[in-house]
Amino acid sequence: xxxxxxxxxxxxxxxxxxxxxxxxxxxxxxxxxxxxxxxxxxxxxxxxxxxxxxxxxxxxxxxxxxxxxxxxxxxxxxxxxxxxxxxxxxxxxxxxxxxxxxxxxxxxxxxxxxxxxxxxxxxxxxxxxxxxxxxxxxxxxxxxxxxxxxxxxxxxxxxxxxxxxxxxxxxxxxxxxxxxxxxxxxxxxxxxxxxxxxxxxxxxxxxxxxxxxxxxxxx
Numbered sequence: 040x041x042x043x044x045x046x047x048x049x050x051x052x053x054x055x056x057x058x059x060x061x062x063x064x065x066x067x068x069x070x071x072x073x074x075x076x077x078x079x080x081x082x083x084x085x086x087x088x089x090x091x092x093x094x095x096x097x098x099x100x101x102x103x104x105x106x107x108x109x110x111x112x113x114x115x116x117x118x119x120x121x122x123x124x125x126x127x128x129x130x131x132x133x134x135x136x137x138x139x140x141x142x143x144x145x146x147x148x149x150x151x152x153x154x155x156x157x158x159x160x161x162x163x164x165x166x167x168x169x170x171x172x173x174x175x176x177x178x179x180x181x182x183x184x185x186x187x188x189x190x191x192x193x194x195x196x197x198x199x200x201x202x203x204x205x206x207x208x209x210x211x212x213x214x215x216x217x218x219x220x221x222x223x224x225x226x227x228x229x230x231x232x233x234x235x236x237x238x239x240x241x242x243x244x245x246x247x248x249x250x251x252x253x254x255x256x257x258x
Contacts, residue, residue, distance in 0.1 A: 066186035198231035
């Protein structure tokens with residue numbers, strides 16, 4: 040169907056950002072493929088909700104991550120062009136992490152992974168150095184999540200909150216093993232404690248609690 044101007048109808052309306060960009064899909068659900076990251080050169084990382092307060096003179100030496108609650112970065116999806124203008128000022132950006140918990144309905148996991156991958160691809164195509172931030176789920180039918188990640192790339196991983204129980208730790212170790220087998224990452228930006236199964240090179244990304252602890256210890 041076309042609009043009055045002869046354009047495909049979906050291109051003339053909002054339609055979940057299809058009017059802004061469309062990318063080749065992977066797997067059963069047409070989720071965009073993230074582009075690989077070959078390296079990063081940043082001195083520190085800030086969360087997306089703190090990015091706008093980062094001094095302009097420091098932004099190109101700073102990376103932005105999304106290891107915060109979804110509510111703090113919903114505007115990245117609802118206002119993608121505005122977000123792009125902000126993120127292009129930074130040295131690197133992790134892909135967003137709209138949640139894909141095992142307890143979520145399958146439709147919500149699919150939608151959130153689509154948003155994660157679409158934004159990562161959109162930013163990369165616009166010249167941002169995007170680090171794929173790896174998520175997974177072991178609910179039924181969740182194997183599709185691996186399809187959108189590139190192989191032999193720098194990737195990011197947060198383990199915060201995953202080692203609070205034996206079940207959580209087992210889930211984490213299983214996923215890290217599978218990540219290494221499927222994606223063969225060249226480097227992992229690690230936010231949180233190191234899993235025992237992580238064997239590839241990694242670079243620590245300080246957590247909020249560790250930064251605050253060092254500040255307190257330093258007076």
